Amino acid sequence: MEYRQVRDPIGTALLRLHDAVVDEPLPREFLELIAEIDRRIGKKDTL
């Protein structure tokens, strides 16, 4: 993502923090939790 809010360094820093976490691949524990939910509701196309 391009950060254009150069006049608001704090806002930009917070957005970078946000994007750094959002862009991380979802850890295995979360995938297992989602798969468990999918199994319980009988959803076939799990992640």
Added chain:
Amino acid sequence: MNSRSDNTEADELAIGMDTARRERDALGDEQFRDELVAIIPQLRVFSRGLCSGRAIADDMVQDALTRAWAARKSFERGSNFRAWIFMILRNQYYTTVRKLSRMADWDPEAAERLLVTPADQEWQLEVAAVAAALQKLPPEQREVLLLVGASGLPYEEAAQIVGCAVGTIKSRLARGRIALKAIIEGEDVPMAEQPTARTRSQATQGRSVT
């Protein structure tokens, strides 16, 4: 006798209608699941900002997801799902702080230090610096910076999650931004709004979601 029988039938009818209404107003399991999966990244941002360390933060998010799933029938269609689940996570955080403070001789500051661990090394230097600076702020300011500044939630929604007035959100945001800037620039920052066990307790009163 007849009137007692009539009352019983009326009660049963009312219970049946109430159950039907709840079933109609609840999200379906699959829809709830989709909402839950979609919100995970946002929850991880909030949790990571609150306690910094990836493992603790992710544990807290997983707990919140599990609680939300268990309480899914109590979530009403049309309500604000994001605010609802952010409240669950926030409660989880403050409950953990309280539990740890009991173990740490009722010292909320010590308890919070147990939760706040150094930022992970794999974070970029700049992001790690912001994350570390956030940990030096009182949680009341930190959470508002994360909700409004990082996640872009409207003031009204942040106020709903935190359980305070919109004006309070705005003033905490303003003070938090000034303090964060000063910390990043290496200035000495007087903490105007240091958290106490009492303010945390007040912040979480009446927020049970199950």
